Amino acid sequence: MRGPLTGLLALTWHIARRRRAFLLIVTLAPVLALAAILEVTIAIVTLNPDTLETRARYALTPIGGAFLGPGYGTQSYGVPQLVTNEFTIPFTVVLALALITLTVRHTRANEDSGRLELLHASPVGILAPGGAPILMAGIVTAATIVGSTTIATVRHFAFTDAFVACVAIGTNALLWGAFGVFAAQVCHSARSARLLSIGALMIAYTMRALGDMWRPHGSLLSWLSPLSWAHQTRAFVDLRLWPIALNIPAFLLVAAASIFVTVRRDFGLRPPRKERARPQRP
Numbered sequence: 001m002r003g004p005l006t007g008l009l010a011l012t013w014h015i016a017r018r019r020r021a022f023l024l025i026v027t028l029a030p031v032l033a034l035a036a037i038l039e040v041t042i043a044i045v046t047l048n049p050d051t052l053e054t055r056a057r058y059a060l061t062p063i064g065g066a067f068l069g070p071g072y073g074t075q076s077y078g079v080p081q082l083v084t085n086e087f088t089i090p091f092t093v094v095l096a097l098a099l100i101t102l103t104v105r106h107t108r109a110n111e112d113s114g115r116l117e118l119l120h121a122s123p124v125g126i127l128a129p130g131g132a133p134i135l136m137a138g139i140v141t142a143a144t145i146v147g148s149t150t151i152a153t154v155r156h157f158a159f160t161d162a163f164v165a166c167v168a169i170g171t172n173a174l175l176w177g178a179f180g181v182f183a184a185q186v187c188h189s190a191r192s193a194r195l196l197s198i199g200a201l202m203i204a205y206t207m208r209a210l211g212d213m214w215r216p217h218g219s220l221l222s223w224l225s226p227l228s229w230a231h232q233t234r235a236f237v238d239l240r241l242w243p244i245a246l247n248i249p250a251f252l253l254v255a256a257a258s259i260f261v262t263v264r265r266d267f268g269l270r271p272p273r274k275e276r277a278r279p280q281r282p
Contacts, residue, residue, distance in 0.1 A: 007124035011132035012139075015106055026098040027140050030091055031147035037087060038155050041079055052077045059085055065212035070228070072217060073237035080157050080236040084165055088230050092169045093205065095144065099177030100197045102140075103133040108184035108193045130181050130262055134255075137177040141170040161235040164244070168230035171247040175226060176201055178254045185261040201227075226250060 016023060045051050056077035058064040065071060069089055073081030107130055145166045152162035180197045187193040204225040211222030222228040232243035 004125040004127040005131060006128060008128045008131050008135065011124065011128055012135045015102075015132055015136045019102070019105075022102070023136070023140055026095075026102070027143045027147070030095060030144050031151055034087075034091075034148050035151045037083060038079070038151065041083060042155070045079055052079075052082065055082055055086070060216050062213040065216065066209040069231045070212050070216065070218040070222065072231065072234050078236075080161070084161075084235050085231070088165070088169060089205075089208070089227060092172050092227060092230055093201065095141070095169065095173035096176035096201055097198065099137045099140070099173055100180040100194065100201070102137055103177045103180035104184050104190055104193045104197065106133040106136075107181055108187060108190040127259060127262060130185070130258055134174075134178055134181055137174055141174045141177075145170045158236065161239055164233050164239060164241060165230070165235035168233045168235075168244050168247075171244060171251075172226055172230050175247050175251050175254065178251055178258070182254050182258040182261065185258055 056071075056074040059068050059071040059074050059077075068086045070085075072085060074085075145163075148166045148169075149159070149163045152166070153159050176197065179200060180193065183193040183196040183200075184190070187196055204227045208222050208225040208228045211219045211225065211228065214221060218228055218232070223232075226247070229243045229246050232240075234240055
């Protein structure tokens with residue numbers, strides 16, 4: 001009997017085989033980038049210890065809040081605090097863009113190319129084509145978290161803080177990957193789904209930037225943006241775990257919306273696009 005998730009693992013394995021090069025790059029690039037950033041930062045601080053004080057003062061300015069983050073840990077700014085404060089947002093945005101690309105490519109783009117019709121001809125449940133990219137994105141995220149935590153621990157960062165920071169970044173990026181699946185269900189093409197997802201990501205980034213400019217350590221506007229939740233764990237300063245939990249109801253809400261649209265889209269929720277009439281040449 002075919003259930004809604006029948007064929008989920010088979011489709012996930014299919015994605016892993018077809019996109020193995022892309023998945024390898026997405027998994028290793030953040031880990032290698034973190035390793036390079038740590039090496040360069042430690043070398044700069046060793047040569048010029050005043051760099052930390054300069055960066056701490058910059059982090060508390062409105063421009064620093066907009067581009068870097070809320071500025072936690074500036075009272076005792078070390079390399080762990082600097083890396084966490086200044087690179088959390090870039091890592092989250094880059095990983096989110098990669099997961100959006102992955103999920104849209106294997107949902108909306110598959111439908112545009114007709115590949116989804118072939119999948120439905122096999123024993124595949126109605127939710128499996130959308131669930132497989134999310135599952136693959138979760139596997140990539142987990143591998144990135146493990147690799148990044150290992151790199152930070154090798155450089156003598158506190159394991160618990162490093163792990164929490166990496167989990168916060170990974171789960172937030174995974175939320176945007178799930179949003180890509182939702183966008184794929186409500187848009188008429190893969191391009192429009194990517195634009196919608198990236199547009200939502202940029203709106204969230206702008207809200208976070210304005211909120212962190214408004215007040216050091218963030219404001220209410222910052223909390224309305226999912227991109228600020230990773231910073232609110234205050235890793236290497238005053239660690240707290242509950243901001244990570246905010247990603248869970250947000251992820252479930254996006255997943256529920258995706259399921260709702262997937263099940264009901266053929267009943268008029270998403271009407272077909274009207275094509276513009278073009279004059280025919282004689």
